[in-house]
Amino acid sequence: MADIKNFNISTEGIPPSNFVHLHVHSDYSLLDSCAKIEDLVIKAKKLNMPALALTDHGNMFGVLNFEHLCHANGINPIVGEEFYVAYGSHLERNDVPYSRKGEDGDRKAHYFHLILLCENEIGYKNMCWLSSIAYTEGLYYGKPRIDFELLEKYHEGLICCSACIAGEIPQLLLAGKDEEAKEVALKYKNLFGPDHYYLEIQDHGLEDQKIVNKKLIELAHELDIPLVATNDVHYIEKEDYIAQDVLRCIGFKKLFNEPHQTMGGNGNDNWYFKTEQEMRNLFPDCPEAIDNTVKIANMCNLTIHQYKTQELKDCLPRFKLPDEFCTHGDDYKSNQDDYVRHIVEEGIKARYKEITPEIRQRVEYELGIIFEMGFSGYFLIVWEFINWAKSTWDSVNNKPKPYIPIGPGRGSGAGSIVAYAMTITDIDPLKYGLIFERFLNPERVSMPDFDIDMDFDYRQDIIQHTRDLYGDPQVGHIVTFGTLKAKQVLADVGRVLNIPLAEVNMLKKCIPNNPKAKLKNAFEPANEKFPDGGQLAQYKDDPRYQQLFSLAMKLENINRNTGLHASGMVIGLTQLPNWAPVFVAEGKVAVQYTMDIIEPCGLVKFDYLGLKTLSLIRYAEEIINKHKEENAEVFLTANVSETDDKTFDLFCNGDSVAVFQFESPGMQKILRQAKPRKLEELVALNALYRPGPMDYIPQYIDGKWKPETVHYPDPCLENILKETYGVMVYQEQVMQVSQKIAGFSLGGADMLRRAMGKKKPEVLMGKKKEFIEGALKQGFTEQHADEIFEIMIPFAGYGFNKSHAAAYSVLAYRTGWLKANYPAEFMAANLTNEITSTDGLPEYIAECNRMGIPVDPPDVNRSDITFDVVDKRIVFGLKGIKGMGEGAAIAIVNERTKNGPYKSFIDFIERVTTISIEGKKPVNTKAIEVLIKTGGFDQFGINRPTLLQNMERAINYADAKHKDSAYGQVSLFEDTGEKEFIDFTFEEVEDLPTMEKLNLEKECIGIYVSGHPLNDYKDVIKKCATVHSLNINELASIDKALTISNSQVSPWKMKAAKKSYIAIGMIQELRTITTKKGDIMALAKLQDFEGTINITFFPKTWQTLGNQISNENVIALKGTIDSSRDEPSFIVDSIENLNTLKEHIFTEVHIQIANSFTIDKDLQELQEILFAESGNCFVYLHIYSSEGMFIIKTNANIKVPSTDEFIQYIQELPYIENAWAT
Secondary structure, three states: OOOOOOOOOOOOOOOOOOOOOOOEOOOOOOOOOOOOHHHHHHHHHHOOOOEEEEEEEOOOOOHHHHHHHHHHOOOEEEEEEEEEEOOOOOOOOOOOOOOOOOOOOOOOOOOEEEEEEEOOHHHHHHHHHHHHHHHHHOOEOOEOEEOHHHHHHHOOOEEEEOOOOOEHHHHHHHOOOHHHHHHHHHHHHHHHOOOOEEEEEOOOOOHHHHHHHHHHHHHHHHHOOOEEEOOOEOOOOHHHHHHHHHHHHHHHOOOOOOOOOOOOOOOOOOOOOOOHHHHHHHOOOOHHHHHHHHHHHHHOOOOOOOOOHHHHHHHOOOOOOOHHHOOOOOOHHHHHHHHHHHHHHHHHHHHOOOOOHHHHHHHHHHHHHHHHHOOHHHHHHHHHHHHHHHOOEEOOOOEEOOOOOEOOOOHHHHHOHHHHHOOOOOOOHHHHOOOHHHOOOOOOOOOOOOEEEEEHHHHHHHHHHHHHHHOHHHEEEEEEEEEOOHHHHHHHHHHHOOOOHHHHHHHHOOOOOOOOOOHHHHHOOOOOOOOOOOOOHHHOOOOOOHHHHHHHHHHOOOEEEEEEEEEEEEEOOOOHHHOOOEEEEOOEEEEOOOHHHHHHHOOOEEEEEEEHHHHHHHHHHHHHHHOOOOOOOOOOHHHOOOOOHHHHHHHHOOOOOOOOOOOOHHHHHHHHHHOOOOHHHHHHHHHHOOOOHHHHHHHHHHHHHOHHHOOOOOHHHHHHHHHHOOOOOEHHHHHHHHHHHHOOOHHHHHHHHHHHHHOOHHHHHHHHHHHHHHHHHOOOOHHHHHHHHHHHHHHHHHOEOHHHHHHHHHHHHHHHHHHHHOHHHHHHHHHHHOOOOOOOHHHHHHHHHHHOOOEEOOOOOOOOOOOEEEOOEEEOOHHHOOOOOHHHHHHHHHHHHHHOOOOOHHHHHHHHOOOOEOOEOOOOHHHHHHHHHOOOOHHHOOOHHHHHHHHHHHHHHHHHHHHHHHHOOOOOOOOOOOOOOOOOOOOOOOOOOHHHHHHHHHHHHOOOOOOOOOHHHHHHHHHHOOOOOOOHHHHHHHHHHHHHHOOOOOOOOEOOOOOOEEEEEEEEEEEEEEOOOOOEEEEEEEEOOOOEEEEEEOHHHHHHHHHHOOOOOEEEEEEEEEOOOOOOEEEEEEEEOHHHHOOOOOOEEEEEEOOOOOOOOHHHHHHHHHHHOOOOEEEEEEEEEOOEEEEEEOOOOOOEOOOHHHHHHHHHOOOEEEEEEO
16 A cells, blocks of 8 residues: 555644535546646645545546545545446447537537546445446447446435536537426436435536526526536646646647647636635525535545455455365365365475475475465465466366466565465475565565466466456456656657757756656756756756746646556456456456555455566477477476586576576676576575675675685574675575574564665664664674674665575576577577567577577578577578568468478469468468568579569469369360460569668568678677677766766866767668758668667768768768767767778777775776786776766876787676776
8 A cells, every 4th residue: 555645734724614626637537637636635635625526537546545645634535436428328329419519629529427426335336336337338439438227226325416518417408408408407316316416517717607507506496406516626726727738738639839629718727726715706696506515525424445454365256166175165265275285285295205394394384374364265366377377278168278387486475385385386495495484474464475477478368267267357457557757748748839859859868867757856956866967957947948847847747648557467256346446448457446555445466477588488498399309208498407517607608698687798797707506606696686785796706716705794694694605695584684693583584674674764773672682682792783783784675585586596597508408499489589579689690690500581491480490590480570470470381381391482372372261361462572572482593583573473373273273174185284274484583682682681570681781891890890789878878977977077087078989880771851050960870780879970070971971881980979868879970991990909998897896905906907918008997986987097007908808807807897998
């Protein structure tokens, strides 16, 4: 549950308000209201209003937080919704025939509005159902609608108001249908009953409202229906009307200065949070309409029930248990306890050859806690869908299904031996010393939470199984909200104000590069949290941007759109609307409350996490098994040895590109230093390689190679800290230290760890006192206990969950094993994982080239649907060709499998063009065309232009043969030996140059496969290019840090002169643009072996060099890096001669010092290394300090070589972040 704020607002001297706002929109009325719930409650509190309503358009997204916040601040929450009501049935799509126009400018209205308010909990439950049905059954023009028939079923406990000018009665009155309006009013009065139906009057200065109000007042008196006065609140203060109008423009995709749909016409600012007096001044002749707001508020008494953790176990969904475990009658809890015990007993027999007393004791201990806390149902739910995933039989639908890989574990759940026995996890907690209390703490009652990784490709299948098992109405996704964050709000408001995109992008670059950054941080001076803050201050008073900044500040963090949580699902004991309202997004049903508040509503969250690494392993297994010998066992990665020398050699060499969790260059370097030879060491490195604990990596590595450097805070802690060489790597170690030193139970130790991690001083001091008292009883001195406690605090804050590190390291080891033992199959699987996106393909193909694994282009007789390995060569998968389509790829491969290899192009055409699936031909002209362009038919000896030229004729030829065959015509030449269809003759066309062929490949595949335009320049690129697609982001981040830090630099420090680099590649997407001054400049991309970088020619440079630049040119450029943009760009200064570059001599070696660098020890060693070398390069040190990054040139007498061997040697030093030559 999110923290609920109590706003400290004094109302002393302010009389209680005798008016309550009953028609109020928050920013959950998406892109329509700019009033945040917190601000609404603050305003109501300031005006001393006893109650407040929330009536967002067509949803209940905000009501739960609103209800909590109102109660916390002494305000009676009136939970409501402004519903959309269908004309006729909500199941039909009818417009309102007599309406003047729709609210969004459409010719006719598509619905009416109606206000419903919850009187009590019955009303809340009915509103949940109405809001849910509106989405699941009544969507029309994107709006969820109800109808009168639904109101007849779900009206109890609700108070109804006739709504704004868009209500049914006001629309009838405006249309002159007074008698029909009277009939509708009576219908609603009779349905809702006395004091539960009100005619609503509003005055925002609209002419139509004045007409309608007069008639509504007459109607109220005639029919004895009470009146209620409301203001249709869409913003807090009067002056916020422009911000709200801009917000609506964002939604309508309109410019602020062009005609657009406004609230009440241009300049109308009446939709704000008015005072009682302002409302009474609007309706001086209807004081009862004001008084009735308080009357309604007093009728409403709602506290939405929130389930405590102890109650949630009774809200869990249930599935039918096997009959033999239903021995306790209706006591489902006892039955499921028995079933869990049965599964666990069978599981430990399968997991362990011998069930030792230690295993038995751990199992009984965990089961005892699980049963006592009532959580066996939760374990069963997770076990069931994991068991189903791993099975090859769909027990719900009684049909075969594929095996679906599930991850070995994730999070603290891997610390449970019960989970291990039930195959929920695949990590033996005893082997890795994992702690159950880190997952389920009997001293701090909270729901267990298994995060389940599953094969990315099959996640939807597992979700569908959950729906099949429990029923669709009981399963749903969870809503998320996209908000106008700092950069987004500048972009959206800037667009609406018609500020040039280039200027908006320039301002966006000034936002601190921190996901928590707000606009104010870009105006305030830089600080430790936002070292790149303050960059917008220079534009603060710029008249071009003052309105932009003012509006952006008001709209920042406003809700913008809905989304679905990436992994979270809820499963209800009964239908979801019994617990929370649902809505529909992306065609899927989801609850309207966010993940942080949904569980207390009685809906427990389950995480279905799609992990592409599991898909990768499955792809590799499929390739391996496809080519295994006939009688060989089916290969499963889960069964591989965990002590494989080849695998640990790979890790020791840092050869971990594409290896899960260990792929980054920084991690590769650490692997080479630590040289892990067992899984436990991989676990530790995985846990250490993250901000915070990363500073202790050198200590860990020193401890491994220099045992004399290992230090324990107390000798008795050696058994706990020995495996990590004295470094507290894991949260579990913090818990064990607490147990050892202070005698804490593991449950108590977990609570101490949590307290340390949250760093709340008052809580921490209480725990410290408890810790020291416990330590004194254990025989330690107060001073020593205090020292140990202080040592523990930082580790508790950023120490890693060992259960999670162990589980993910096992998965990492398995991917490493595949790379070491089946390198081609492993890389083919990686390529398949990226088959529908070309972003990752160049990097993986580059790794294949480095490993000496050829990657062949598509081939109709060798390619599979996805990437395959044939004769130790990777063959491009047909599905990866743009324009092919999966159906065509499947059809081509299936035909080849069934009837043998294709003998010729014509044979291929004749066979695949006759294939029909459900009346459609999967292999169409486009699929054949892209196969030709990518070389799929090259083996037949006919060039690609010839095949393209003759393709249509060949298809017609095959079609004619097929038709004659289908009609069974008797051949005139049947007995003569003559052919009725003469062989197809190709009209030959001249072949394309190699470069054009490669460009066609790239067009259809996204990358070069059969060759590369830069192959002739490989050596010069390797030796001379100092910036390329793989390092430009890193170089830009260094440049940006220098730019910020060098605003105030001491004289002895080297100022940030723009560093020159050499870029070599092929010009692509060249285009010229005209600047505001009328000058011509150019933008382009420079293609290298791994990808592209953006390049910029400013006007003066373009004027000089433009005539030498054209698309497809291979060129060497000298210039600097522009780091001011989200995507860095290379600013060209000059063209270098490629021939003379081959003799290029580096003149500088740059060494980036790591944060772990120590002056006393490391500096001396580095000096000795540098002085011992001789070469022609000066040395520059890149050093971080509290003021930022600085470059220092070393002594002029120090000159070193620029050889690859020397650079690599420097990079391997533990205190060096990076090194390079220029």
